[in-house]
Amino acid sequence: MALRTLASKNALSFALGGAARPSAASARGVTTVALPDLSYDFGALEPAISGEIMRLHHQKHHATYGAIKFNGGGHVNHSIFWKNLKPISEGGGEPPHGKLGWAIDEDFGSFEALVKRMNAEGAALQGSGWVWLALDKEAKKLSVETTANQDPLVTKGASLVPLLGIDVWEHAYYLQYKNVRPDYLNNIWKVMNWKYAGEVYENVLA
Secondary structure (H helix, E strand, C coil), rough: CCCCEEEEEEHHHHCCCCCCCCCCCCCCCCCEEECCCCCCCCCHHCCCCCHHHHHHHHHHHHHHHCCCCCHHHHHHHHHHHHCCCCCHHHCCCCCCCCHHHHHHHHHHHHHHHHHHHHHHHHHCCCCCEEEEEEEECCEEEEEEEEECCCCCHHHCCCEEEEEEECCCCCHCCHHEEEEEEHHHHHHHHEECCCHHHHHHHHHHHH
């Protein structure tokens, strides 16, 4: 997409935490960040997430994020979020397999227990923020973390790598689910891209 946002190089580098990189350097001390394209149509995640929400979320909300921790974090978080989602027809919602599946069983007891834990953490988060499935690359352990506002996961620990992030800001669900955040959390798993999460997990530990 042609839209660009300007970001302070130092603040954005902190927010990225190695999860993504700015697209090009422009002027001294300034980095240009591109709004990433989606790999699927806005309506491809229906009925779990409506096409109208996806269009507004991507084109209006993500498009506004820039440099400081709030905005730079918003760009990083949303860039991960779009990759975390996949249409059901393309494998979205299929449970994790392989090494990540085994790690989830080991660290949480079962896949169902992980989903229940993330749903509970996301529903309980006061105000706006994110709930994450994180990999501690030093301890080689999975954990569930939450961050407030648009803070990226790296603010909770430099060794934490985001595998999945769920946006629990109202703009992510209100048009469809109103103020019933738990319904949104229950349904988003139907379009979760576990293949992407598994690839990140294996690449980090390789």
